[in-house]
Amino acid sequence: MTIEKALVVGTGLIGTSAALALREMDVTVYLSDIDPPTAGLAAELGAGREWDGETVDLAVLAVPPHLIGQRLADLQKRGVARAYTDVASVKAGPIADAERLGCDPGSYVPGHPLAGRERSGPAAARADLFLGRPWALCPGPGTDAGALGLARELVSLCGAEAVTVDPAEHDAAVALVSHAPHVAASAVAARLAGAGGVALGLAGQGLRDVTRIAAGDPLLWRSILAGNARPVAAVLDEIAADLAAAASALRSGDPDGVTDLLRRGVHGHGRIPGKHGGPVRDYAVVQVVLRDGPGQLARVFDAAGLAEINIEDVRLEHSTGQPLGVAELSVRPEDADRLAGTLRFHGWHVPPVPGRNPAGPAKP
Amino acid sequence: MTIEKALVVGTGLIGTSAALALREMDVTVYLSDIDPPTAGLAAELGAGREWDGETVDLAVLAVPPHLIGQRLADLQKRGVARAYTDVASVKAGPIADAERLGCDPGSYVPGHPLAGRERSGPAAARADLFLGRPWALCPGPGTDAGALGLARELVSLCGAEAVTVDPAEHDAAVALVSHAPHVAASAVAARLAGAGGVALGLAGQGLRDVTRIAAGDPLLWRSILAGNARPVAAVLDEIAADLAAAASALRSGDPDGVTDLLRRGVHGHGRIPGKHGGPVRDYAVVQVVLRDGPGQLARVFDAAGLAEINIEDVRLEHSTGQPLGVAELSVRPEDADRLAGTLRFHGWHVPPVPGRNPAGPAKP
Numbered sequence: 001m002t003i004e005k006a007l008v009v010g011t012g013l014i015g016t017s018a019a020l021a022l023r024e025m026d027v028t029v030y031l032s033d034i035d036p037p038t039a040g041l042a043a044e045l046g047a048g049r050e051w052d053g054e055t056v057d058l059a060v061l062a063v064p065p066h067l068i069g070q071r072l073a074d075l076q077k078r079g080v081a082r083a084y085t086d087v088a089s090v091k092a093g094p095i096a097d098a099e100r101l102g103c104d105p106g107s108y109v110p111g112h113p114l115a116g117r118e119r120s121g122p123a124a125a126r127a128d129l130f131l132g133r134p135w136a137l138c139p140g141p142g143t144d145a146g147a148l149g150l151a152r153e154l155v156s157l158c159g160a161e162a163v164t165v166d167p168a169e170h171d172a173a174v175a176l177v178s179h180a181p182h183v184a185a186s187a188v189a190a191r192l193a194g195a196g197g198v199a200l201g202l203a204g205q206g207l208r209d210v211t212r213i214a215a216g217d218p219l220l221w222r223s224i225l226a227g228n229a230r231p232v233a234a235v236l237d238e239i240a241a242d243l244a245a246a247a248s249a250l251r252s253g254d255p256d257g258v259t260d261l262l263r264r265g266v267h268g269h270g271r272i273p274g275k276h277g278g279p280v281r282d283y284a285v286v287q288v289v290l291r292d293g294p295g296q297l298a299r300v301f302d303a304a305g306l307a308e309i310n311i312e313d314v315r316l317e318h319s320t321g322q323p324l325g326v327a328e329l330s331v332r333p334e335d336a337d338r339l340a341g342t343l344r345f346h347g348w349h350v351p352p353v354p355g356r357n358p359a360g361p362a363k364p
Numbered sequence: 365m366t367i368e369k370a371l372v373v374g375t376g377l378i379g380t381s382a383a384l385a386l387r388e389m390d391v392t393v394y395l396s397d398i399d400p401p402t403a404g405l406a407a408e409l410g411a412g413r414e415w416d417g418e419t420v421d422l423a424v425l426a427v428p429p430h431l432i433g434q435r436l437a438d439l440q441k442r443g444v445a446r447a448y449t450d451v452a453s454v455k456a457g458p459i460a461d462a463e464r465l466g467c468d469p470g471s472y473v474p475g476h477p478l479a480g481r482e483r484s485g486p487a488a489a490r491a492d493l494f495l496g497r498p499w500a501l502c503p504g505p506g507t508d509a510g511a512l513g514l515a516r517e518l519v520s521l522c523g524a525e526a527v528t529v530d531p532a533e534h535d536a537a538v539a540l541v542s543h544a545p546h547v548a549a550s551a552v553a554a555r556l557a558g559a560g561g562v563a564l565g566l567a568g569q570g571l572r573d574v575t576r577i578a579a580g581d582p583l584l585w586r587s588i589l590a591g592n593a594r595p596v597a598a599v600l601d602e603i604a605a606d607l608a609a610a611a612s613a614l615r616s617g618d619p620d621g622v623t624d625l626l627r628r629g630v631h632g633h634g635r636i637p638g639k640h641g642g643p644v645r646d647y648a649v650v651q652v653v654l655r656d657g658p659g660q661l662a663r664v665f666d667a668a669g670l671a672e673i674n675i676e677d678v679r680l681e682h683s684t685g686q687p688l689g690v691a692e693l694s695v696r697p698e699d700a701d702r703l704a705g706t707l708r709f710h711g712w713h714v715p716p717v718p719g720r721n722p723a724g725p726a727k728p
Contacts, residue, residue: 045715114566123651123715126690134565165562173563181552181574183622186629187606188545191599193632198529199537201498202478203636206577210545213570214633218626226619235555236611240604242551247600255590258547262582265550268557269578272567287487298669301662311661314678326490351409351487 003027003153005056007081009071010034011042014087014113015062016125019047021158024127030054034063042122055079058150061086066223069097076104083147085111085154089174091138091167093227105142109151110167112136112174113160128159135160138167175231182213182221183232184239189214283312284336286329289349297327300343307342309335367391367517369420371445373435374398375406378451378477379426380489383411385522388491394418398427406486419443422514425450430587433461440468447511449475449518453538455502455531457591469506473515474531476500476538477524492523499524502531539595546577546585547596548603553578647676648700650693653713661691664707671706673699 004027008019011033019029019042029048033039039050059081061071065088072084072094084107088094091110098108115133135155139148155162165173189211192200225232242261249257290296297314304311313330331339340350368391372383375397383393383406393412397403403414423445425435429452436448436458448471452458455474462472479497499519503512519526529537553575556564589596606625613621654660661678668675677694695703704714 041715114568116568116570136566163562163565169562170566173560173566176555176559176563177567177571180555181571183610183625184548184552184603184607185574186626187603187610188548189630189632190606190625190628191540191544191602191632192635193628195540195632195635196537198527198533199540200635200637201527202500202534202537203541204478204480206480207541207545208636209573209576210549211629211633211636212573214626214629216626216630218623218630221626222619222623225614225622229614229617229619233611233614236607236614238555239548239551240607240611242554243548243600243604243607246547246551247597247604250589250593250597250600253593255586255593258589259582259586261547261554262550262578262580262585264554264557265575265578266553266580266582268553268555268559269575271556271559271564272572272575273564297675298662298665301665305662314661 003057003150003157005054006030006154007032007051007054007056007059008042008048008062009059009075010062011039011047011122012062013116013120013122013124014129015060016042016045016047016122017115017127017129018060018062018087018113018154018158020045020125020127021130022154023048025157027157028056030056038122042125045122045125047122047125053080056081058082058154059084060154061088064088064220064223065090065094065227066097068094069101069103072098072103072108073101076107081107083107083109083144083150085109085137085151087111087113089178090224090227091136091170095138095140095167105140106144107147109143109147110138110140111151111155112138112170113155113158115160130155130158130160133160134163136163136165136170138165138170171228172231175228175235179225179228179232180235180239182216183225183236185211185214283330284333286331286336286339286343287351288327288329288343289351290327299346300327300329300348303342303346304329304331304339307338309339309342367421367514367521369418370394370518371396371415371418371420371423372406372412372426373423373439374426375403375411375486376426377480377484377486377488378493379424380406380409380411380486381479381491381493382424382426382451382477382518382522384409384489384491385494386518387412389521391521394420402486406489409486409489411486411489417444420445422446422518423448424518425452428452428584428587429454429458429591430461432458433465433467436462436467436472437465440471445471447471447473447508447514449473449501449515451475451477453542454588454591455500455534459502459504459531469504470508471511473507473511474502474504475515475519476502476534477519477522479524494519494522494524497524498527500527500529500534502529502534535592536595539592539599543589543592543596544599544603546580547589547600549575549578647694648697650695650700650703650707651715652691652693652707653715654691660712663710664691664693664712667706667710668693668695668703671702673703673706 006022006027007030008015009032011031022029030051031039031042031048032051043050059075061068068086068088095110113130113135115130152162246258246261311329315328343350370386370391371394372379373396375395386393394415395403395406395412396415407414423439425432427435432450432452459474477494477499479494516526610622610625675693679692707714
């Protein structure tokens, strides 16, 4: 039994991305969203067609965590699919909701793809969002083998790696790498609520990065944290203790008491894998000076294309109206020297490629 | 008296960027670094010429904070410049060091440009790094008007905005917006030092952003924190208290006790000004689907250039070998609809511009 027809319930970033991935594999995909224009946009983007109640092989619930149980119960009651999975970022809570509501445990495979973007909504969706990313599956003792097989097939069709994990272990892990960091970012950002204009005027990129996720919807996050309360609380207590100890060391004139925390931070940061499983920042950056502004960039891309070098990312560093700009081109490390040489050959000023030195702080 | 000749001591990111800015204004710039190849690279990049001991109008000390006082004393003893300034991110400490070492307070104007980048070193320097950014100046009661005038001229030549601020107020402000956030990022990252493979495998972009600055050099940061101990400790205590309270609320089954912190975080985050003084994310993003990969991007830039639309930033979203890619073009909001129309006219698929909706979390 394979997935020929799928239903995606909730066409936000994750649901639409899964739909796009399934469409690329020629699966028939139906789309449903509590907000019909959102499902319509996803359909317009090629994610599938709007749902009219057809039965499917697999239903993917991409709605907020606290709605999973109820939505699952509704769909199961209507016999919509042979198997059901969800993509919520906590697992114990939705599983408990499903049990409480009398859902059929046999056809439900709780899941959580570990992928995301800075933007949300269907327009930000990408067919390759899950490529090479882990996708947690938390089947229970009563899960049917057939349902598990369909969930695994979904993961495979999306190009992700299935990781079977106990729901409690999953929730402890995401408390550490996602939920507690969110609260910590909120606590740093909360200090700015009463900050004066001088302080805010001195803010830089480092602060923006630390606090970026604090912009998340408080009600969505309240729901996530409520669903993972004890594991998150345990991590928050440890962070709070480290910060209180650092404050105490600084106040008592013992700055060396902070060095160990800073060192552990460097070590811990270095253990975070990169987007595609490799180390963080696995591209080399080639800088090229564009004296005539962004218009020159077209020729840079032409030159790279002729040399058959794939530019993985590009950042333009210039200010409006300035004649001088720098483009930073991210390429595979083995292509960096060749790209630099090509661009120099065509007359551009290319500073020496600094190699893969780790990025330092934005500015102390 | 104006700046005709300047000396930059320390050719890292900040020093070299100031040198480049001065060179663009036809100031003669001499470069010095404790590591001569670093000064040589800065010279090669057009930041000036290596220093042979010439006297100058203004010397810019771009060395770590704890070295400012000693370096200032050395240079003043040799009568190298008419005026001296520094760019250290703490001010009270270097000022106290200078006093202790008997430096001439008349010719020294403590300073701190609020600008930075994710990369460090001279190759990452940019002439326009300081454009539109605040640049704190902390003259004391004994500072000569002539020296202050030269420091203000430096700020102006770099395109920055001089902000005269008391050293204590400066240090409290940077504790809030830079130093305490760094320690908080370290504390989050430190939790990963002992994390298991499952947890690390589930890490996403949000965690990378929160912890990015934790990669900073522990010894440099120990020096910065030591130089600003009490203001940093005060902020850290508040963050620690918020996190402990959040943990307690979650543990006692009161998730609403966290909602207020999350809301304050959203509010505080929203108060951070953008890179050029505007609000964060003051550009609209136009997405364009590139079916033939990065080679098409050249034609996108050509089309934008013909329409006289300035692309402020661009991100390529594709995976190696994938035929489908999406380019996200950041433009001024008033240009977004015109760019979308232009690109559609040329046959590209451009999803509806979502407007300036705030970016949500990478993924809950």
